[in-house]
Amino acid sequence: MSYENKILQMKKMLGKKTTTTIKKEEKPVYQKPIAPSYTERWEKAGLTVVENDFGLVFKRQVRYPFSYQHGHYKLQSFFDALGKWQKAKFEHPYALAMNEKVLFFDTETTGLKGVGTQIFLLGFLEVSKEDESFILTQFILADPAHEAALLFESKLWQKTATVITYNGKSFDWPQLETRWTLHQKELPKLRTQRQIDLLHSSKRLWKNDMERMKLKSVEEEKLGFSRIGDIPGYLAPIIYLDAIKSGVPDALMKVLLHNEWDLLSLITLYVHSTNLLFEEASEESAKTFTNIGKWYADLKEGPQSVKVLEKVTTQFDALEAGNAQYYLAIQHKRNKKFSEAIDAFVAALHFVDSRKKLHVLEQLAMIYEHQMKDYNQAIYYTQEGIKLIKKNEQWRVEQKEKWEISWEKRLLRLGNKK
Numbered sequence: 001m002s003y004e005n006k007i008l009q010m011k012k013m014l015g016k017k018t019t020t021t022i023k024k025e026e027k028p029v030y031q032k033p034i035a036p037s038y039t040e041r042w043e044k045a046g047l048t049v050v051e052n053d054f055g056l057v058f059k060r061q062v063r064y065p066f067s068y069q070h071g072h073y074k075l076q077s078f079f080d081a082l083g084k085w086q087k088a089k090f091e092h093p094y095a096l097a098m099n100e101k102v103l104f105f106d107t108e109t110t111g112l113k114g115v116g117t118q119i120f121l122l123g124f125l126e127v128s129k130e131d132e133s134f135i136l137t138q139f140i141l142a143d144p145a146h147e148a149a150l151l152f153e154s155k156l157w158q159k160t161a162t163v164i165t166y167n168g169k170s171f172d173w174p175q176l177e178t179r180w181t182l183h184q185k186e187l188p189k190l191r192t193q194r195q196i197d198l199l200h201s202s203k204r205l206w207k208n209d210m211e212r213m214k215l216k217s218v219e220e221e222k223l224g225f226s227r228i229g230d231i232p233g234y235l236a237p238i239i240y241l242d243a244i245k246s247g248v249p250d251a252l253m254k255v256l257l258h259n260e261w262d263l264l265s266l267i268t269l270y271v272h273s274t275n276l277l278f279e280e281a282s283e284e285s286a287k288t289f290t291n292i293g294k295w296y297a298d299l300k301e302g303p304q305s306v307k308v309l310e311k312v313t314t315q316f317d318a319l320e321a322g323n324a325q326y327y328l329a330i331q332h333k334r335n336k337k338f339s340e341a342i343d344a345f346v347a348a349l350h351f352v353d354s355r356k357k358l359h360v361l362e363q364l365a366m367i368y369e370h371q372m373k374d375y376n377q378a379i380y381y382t383q384e385g386i387k388l389i390k391k392n393e394q395w396r397v398e399q400k401e402k403w404e405i406s407w408e409k410r411l412l413r414l415g416n417k418k
Helices: 003-015 039-044 077-087 144-153 168-182 198-206 215-223 233-246 250-277 286-298 302-315 322-334 338-348 354-371 375-391 397-417
Strands: 048-052 055-065 102-109 119-128 133-141 162-165 194-197
Touching (some): 039 048, 077 250, 162 168, 198 215, 198 250, 286 302, 375 397
Parallel strands (some): 102 162
Antiparallel strands (some): 048 055
């Protein structure tokens, strides 16, 4: 065969297209777990069985009329709180619109952390305006094999709502996201929701006023609700694991009641917190209202902050109102009301802690130097600051040395200005 013919033959071979069929990888069929042996027994205890493509879920539902009383508040007071936010002339992250979809949410889990921790109870409380009630819905994990069924039945993959929780931002929702991720091949994507965490607001409201921020403590001290016959929260996972092992649901029903009270208290805590933010709860202390004034300041709502703090300074004695005067002075200075700022700083001077006192002296020295041009007064407050730095034995030596150098520089500058 000639060289030319060989070349032509090779070209023909190269020109042939080879077709290979790539088989599409089929999605594995989900193996639906079998129903637990105790299903009928749990039904008799008052739970409803719900089946879906992923297994079985137990469900409990209770309706509460708007007139239902929980502690100090009827549930219908929630709508009064919404009405306050509609009329508010300031912005706040806890404000809700009147027609906003709201979902009160709480979970019970088999532990506090780790991939092995499962959610065994999803609790929801929603408004049903049609029959003027709040509907409590609880989904209970039939057993660990039915977890995908529990998560799917929550409908959190199709709901859009503002989720209100107590420590939900840090615990309940991240835990839910973790469990959802483990079933991402089977489940629709979990929707991101706006969240209001009432633990955060409780810390803002009652910092330095309450020793413990557990929901049960808040209920007893602020909401007028005491739990009778409640189980301690730490026993909930033990009770659940025992219930699926023994098949006996009696103790588990007490866990459901514990969760139910948690959810009802979320409504009344939201109401009480709203009333406080609108200064409509008179039983609270100067510390609480000072915290509210500071919260508004942190939100850049200056006029509302001043309004709350001024009320504290007129309704409480000098000792109780010391911190309010301090934060009020900061607002006055920010608003360039320097005479008012001086009065408030001086009123706060002997009633705040050492670190705040040093800041007060610094602010007074600055105002007298730069705004009032009264260098003698500026020197006086600078000298008082130096005395405080030297006298205080709780501050670190390195920090005191830095402060002394800074304050001595100010004193020298003021002396040259005289």
